Amino acid sequence: MERVWKDKKAILFFLFPSFIILTFIIIVPIIMSSYYSLLKWDGFGQGTFVGMNNYIKLFKDEAFIKSVKNTLVFALTSVFIQLPISLLLALVISTGVKFERFFVTVFFIPVIISTVVIGQLWMKIYHPEIGILNMFLRSSGLDNLTREWLGSKDTALMASVVPVLWQYIGYHMLLMYAGIKSISADIYEAAKIDGASWLKTSAYITIPMLKPILKVSLTFAVVGALKVFDLVFVLTRGGPGRASEVTSTLMVETIFKSNSYGYGSAMAVFIIIECVVLYMLIGKLIKTDEVT
Amino acid sequence: MNNIVKNITTSHKSTIAAPKRSLGSWIMYALLFGWAGIQIFPIYWLMTFSLKSNSEIFGGNPLGLPKVWMWVNYSKALVTGKVGLYFINSIIVTGATIFITAIAALMATYALTRMNFKLRKPLTTFYVLGLTVPIHSALLPVFVMLRNLRMTNSYQALILPYVAFAIPMAFMIFSGFMASLPRELEEAACLDGCSIYGVFFRIIAPLMKPAVATVSIFTFLQAWNELMFAVVFISDTKYKTLTVGIQSLAGQYTIDWGAIGAGLVVATIPTLLVYIFMSKKVQDSLVAGAVKG
Numbered sequence: 393m394e395r396v397w398k399d400k401k402a403i404l405f406f407l408f409p410s411f412i413i414l415t416f417i418i419i420v421p422i423i424m425s426s427y428y429s430l431l432k433w434d435g436f437g438q439g440t441f442v443g444m445n446n447y448i449k450l451f452k453d454e455a456f457i458k459s460v461k462n463t464l465v466f467a468l469t470s471v472f473i474q475l476p477i478s479l480l481l482a483l484v485i486s487t488g489v490k491f492e493r494f495f496v497t498v499f500f501i502p503v504i505i506s507t508v509v510i511g512q513l514w515m516k517i518y519h520p521e522i523g524i525l526n527m528f529l530r531s532s533g534l535d536n537l538t539r540e541w542l543g544s545k546d547t548a549l550m551a552s553v554v555p556v557l558w559q560y561i562g563y564h565m566l567l568m569y570a571g572i573k574s575i576s577a578d579i580y581e582a583a584k585i586d587g588a589s590w591l592k593t594s595a596y597i598t599i600p601m602l603k604p605i606l607k608v609s610l611t612f613a614v615v616g617a618l619k620v621f622d623l624v625f626v627l628t629r630g631g632p633g634r635a636s637e638v639t640s641t642l643m644v645e646t647i648f649k650s651n652s653y654g655y656g657s658a659m660a661v662f663i664i665i666e667c668v669v670l671y672m673l674i675g676k677l678i679k680t681d682e683v684t
Numbered sequence: 685m686n687n688i689v690k691n692i693t694t695s696h697k698s699t700i701a702a703p704k705r706s707l708g709s710w711i712m713y714a715l716l717f718g719w720a721g722i723q724i725f726p727i728y729w730l731m732t733f734s735l736k737s738n739s740e741i742f743g744g745n746p747l748g749l750p751k752v753w754m755w756v757n758y759s760k761a762l763v764t765g766k767v768g769l770y771f772i773n774s775i776i777v778t779g780a781t782i783f784i785t786a787i788a789a790l791m792a793t794y795a796l797t798r799m800n801f802k803l804r805k806p807l808t809t810f811y812v813l814g815l816t817v818p819i820h821s822a823l824l825p826v827f828v829m830l831r832n833l834r835m836t837n838s839y840q841a842l843i844l845p846y847v848a849f850a851i852p853m854a855f856m857i858f859s860g861f862m863a864s865l866p867r868e869l870e871e872a873a874c875l876d877g878c879s880i881y882g883v884f885f886r887i888i889a890p891l892m893k894p895a896v897a898t899v900s901i902f903t904f905l906q907a908w909n910e911l912m913f914a915v916v917f918i919s920d921t922k923y924k925t926l927t928v929g930i931q932s933l934a935g936q937y938t939i940d941w942g943a944i945g946a947g948l949v950v951a952t953i954p955t956l957l958v959y960i961f962m963s964k965k966v967q968d969s970l971v972a973g974a975v976k977g
Contacts, residue, residue, distance in 0.1 A: 397799045402880045406795035407807070410788040410851050417848035418814050421825035428824065435828075481719065484712060491716075497963050498720045501727065504955050504966065506909035508927045509948045512934055513726050516733075516941065522742045524729065562723065563970065570971045608974055619818050622911045626931070640820055640912075647824050648916060656824065663820045671816055 422664065428657035435653045446658035456659070458634045459642040462549055466556065466638065467617035474557045475613055478564035479606075483594050485565075486572040496569060499562035507559070511626030514555040518542050518627075542628050548636040552627050556620060564609045571605035572598055607678045614674065615667050639663055730952075734758070734945030741941050757942035758950070765937065766921060767947045770929030774908060774951075777839055777925055781846040781907040782900050788847065789854035789899065790892060794884050796855070797862050798870075814852030819845075819912060827916055837920040845917075846907045853973055854899040861895035862888070901958065901969040908955060926951040 396402075429446055433439025450456050485495050502510065517525050518541040526538040541551040575598065583593045599606075621640040624630060630637035630645065639659060647656030733741050734757055735750040745751060762768040795801075796808050826845055830836045869891075870883050878886070911927045918924050924932065933947045959966050 394800070396874055396880050396883075398801065399799075399880050400801070403795050403799050403801050405881075406791040406799075406884070409784075410792040410811070410855075411807075413788065413844060413848045414811065414814060414851060416829070417822055417826055417845050418817055419810075421822040422817065424825035424828070425821050481716075484716065489712070489716065495716055495720060496967070499723055500963075500967060501956075501959070502723055503970070504905055504959050505727070505952055506911075506927060506955070508909070508911055508930050509730075509952050510726075512930060512944065512948055513730055515934075517726065517729075522746075524746060527746060558722070566967055567971060567974055570967075570975075605975070612974060615818075619820065621820075622927075625911065625915070643820060644823070644912070644916070653824060660820050660824065663818055667818050668816060 425657045425660045425664075428654055429661045431654040431657075433653040434651045435647075439654055442654070446655050449655065450658055450662065455634050455637065455642060456639075459630075459637045459639045462636060463618055463620065463638045465549060466553060466620050467614050469553050469557060470560075470613040470617050471610065474561055475564055475606075475609055478561050478609070479568055479599075481561070481565045482568035482572060483598060486569055487590060496566065500566050501562065502559045503563045503566075505559075507622035508626055510555055510559055511623050514551075515542065515627055518551055542636075543632060545632055545635040548628050548632060552624050552636045555627070556617075556623055559623075560613075560616070564613065567605055567609055568602060571602050575601050603678065607674065610678070611671065611674050614670050618663065618666055618670065639666075727952075730945055730948055733941055734949045736942055738939070738941060754942055757946040760937075760940075760943045761933065761946035761950065765933045765943055765947055766924075767926070767929060767933060767950050769921070770924050770926045771950060773839070773923060773929075774926040777842045777846070778904055778907040780839065780843045781850065782903045784843065784847045785850040785854050785903050786896050786899055789851050789858055790889060790896070791884070792851070793855055793858035793862055794888055797859050798867075811852055811855045814849065815856070819849055822848075823912060823916060826913075830917060836917050837923050839923060841917040841923075842907075842910075842913060842925065845913050846903075846910065850899075850903045850906060853902060857899050857902070857972055858892065858895050861892060865891055897965060898969045898972055901962070901966050902973050904958065905955065905966075905970075 428439070430441060430443060431439035432442045432445070481495075481499065485492055489495070517523050520526060520538075520540040520543065523541075525541065529535065529538045539547060541547050579597060579601075580593065583597055588596070619640060620638055621644070624636055624638050624641050625644070628636045630641040634642075640663065643656050643659040643663070646652050646659060650656075729747070732747075732749055735753050735755070736745070736757075737752065737754050740746075740751060762771075792811065796804060796811065822845060827836070830841050835841050865888070869887055873883050873887055909927065910925075914925050914928045915931070918928055921929075921932070930944075930947055930951055934944050937943045
C-alpha cells in the first residue's frame with residue numbers, strides 16, 4: 393500500500409487539474425496585479441513603468457480616501473451593530489425557546505438570497521415616491537422624515553449599510569448558535585445547580601466559551617466589509633457623488649470606466665494587503681487556544 | 685438515529701437556565717417574532733408585488749395579497765425580459781462549477797491527505813492560501829487573460845474563476861472528512877489488486893458523498909449569487925447569468941415593478957427550494973465553511 397501511495401504518476405494525475413486552475417486564476421493574477429500597479433496603462437498597447445507613483449497618488453486621492461472611510465463604516469457598523477444583535481439572538485434562541493428551529497431557519501433566509509436580488513428589493517423599499525419606507529412614514533404622519541434615501545448625500549451610505557447588516561445578521565447568529573450548541577451540557581447543569589441566571593450564564597460561561605466562534609464572526613464581519621461590492625454596486629454605484637463609494641466599487645470604476653488599469657490595480661493590491669493585515673491583526677488580538 | 689439526536693438536543697435545552705415564563709418571556713417572544721417578520725417581510729413583499737399590476741403596487745394595495753394575479757408579469761420577465769435565458773445560463777455555469785470543483789478538489793484532497801511525497805506540506809499551504817485571497821485581486825488579470833484568449837463572453841469565462849475560488853474551501857471541507865475515513869478499506873482493496881485509481885473512484889469517492897453534498901451547497905450559493913466577475917466578463921446577452929441579467933432587466937423595465945419582481949422571484953426560487961428541502965444541510969454547510977476557513 394505504501395508503494396501505491398507513493399505512485400508519482402498518480403499524484404500528478406490527482407493534483408494536476410486543481411493545481412493548474414489555482415495557479416492561473418489565483419497566484420498568477422496576484423503577481424500580475426502587483427506588476428500592473430507599477431504601470432500607467434490604459435489597457436491597450438504597452439504601459440509605461442511609473443514605479444510607486446500609483447501608490448503615492450492613492451493617498452492623495454480624495455475619492456480613494458473617501459472610499460476607504462466608507463468601507464470602514466461598513467466594517468464598524470458590522471462589528472458594533474450586527475454582531476451584538478446576532479449574539480443576542482443566538483443566546484436567546486439557544487436557551488430552548490419554543491419554535492427554536494423555526495427561528496433559526498427564518499433568520500437565516502436572507503443569507504442565501506443573492507445580494508443582487510436583495511439590492512433590487514431594497515431599492516424598491518427606498519424608492520422616494522412609491523417605496524414602502526416613505527409610504528409608511530407618510531401614513532404615520534412623519535412626512536418630514538421622508539427623503540430620497542439613496543439619492544441624497546446624507547443618507548446614501550447608511551441606506552446601503554442597512555441591507556448588508558440586515559442580510560447577514562442571520563449568518564453570524566447561526567455561527568454563534570452552532571457554537572453555543574456545541575458547549576457541553578454538563579457545564580450548564582453545574583451553573584443551574586449554582587442558581588445562575590440566564591444573564592449570568594451567558595456572561596460568565598457562554599460568551600467566554602464562544603470566543604473561537606466570535607473570532608471567526610469578527611474576522612468575517614471585518615474582512616467581508618472590506619470586500620463589500622455587490623450591494624453598493626446595485627443600490628448606488630457609489631453615488632451620489634462619492635457618498636457611498638467603497639474601495640471595490642471605486643476599483644471597478646477606475647479600471648473599467650476610466651480605463652486606468654495601473655491605478656486600479658494599485659487599489660486591488662491595497663485591498664489584498666488590507667485583508668491580509670486585518671486577518672493577522674484579529675488573529676493576534678484575540679488569542680484562542682483552539683487550533684482551527 | 686434521529687431520536688438520539690433529538691434526545692441530546694432536548695436534554696441540552698432543559699439544562700440551560702431559560703428566562704422565566706413571565707412578562708419577560710412574552711416580551712422575548714414578541715421580539716423574536718417581530719424580528720422574524722423583519723427578516724421575511726421583504727421576501728413576502730417581493731412575492732406579492734411580482735404578481736401585481738402597477739396600479740395595485742403604487743396605488744391601493746401595496747402590502748396585501750394581489751387582487752388580480754398578474755401571471756403575465758412572469759411571462760414578460762421570462763420571455764421579453766430574457767430571464768428564462770439568464771436562468772438557463774446560471775444553471776449551466778453553476779452546474780459545471782459544482783461538478784468541476786467537486787472532482788478537482790476531491791482528487792487533490794486524496795493526493796494531499798493520503799499520499800506521500802516531498803512537496804505535500806508546501807502544496808497543502810498553497811491550496812489553503814486561496815481562502816484569504818479576495819476575488820478583487822483576480823478581476824483585472826483574469827479579464828486581461830480572457831481578452832487575450834478571446835474568451836470573454838463565454839461560459840468558461842465564469843466557470844474557471846468560480847472553480848478556482850471554490851477549490852480552497854472544498855479542499856478544507858474534504859480533507860477534514862477524508863481524515864475520518866479508515867485506511868483499512870483502501871488497503872484491503874489494494875491487496876485485492878485494485879489500482880490507486882480504482883481505490884479513489886470506486887471506494888473513496890462514494891464514501892465522500894456527504895462531504896460532496898456540503899461542498900456542492902456551498903459552491904452553489906457562491907456561483908449562483910456571484911456578481912463582480914459576471915458583470916465584468918460578460919457583456920453579451922447570450923451568456924449573461926441571472927445576477928447580471930437582473931441588472932439589465934431592472935434597467936429595461938424601470939417602472940414595471942411587476943416584471944422586475946417576477947425576475948427576482950425566478951432568480952431566488954432555486955435557492956429557496958434548496959433551502960426549504962435541506963435547511964439543516966444548508967446551514968451546516970455554511971457553518972462548516974466558516975469554521976474550517
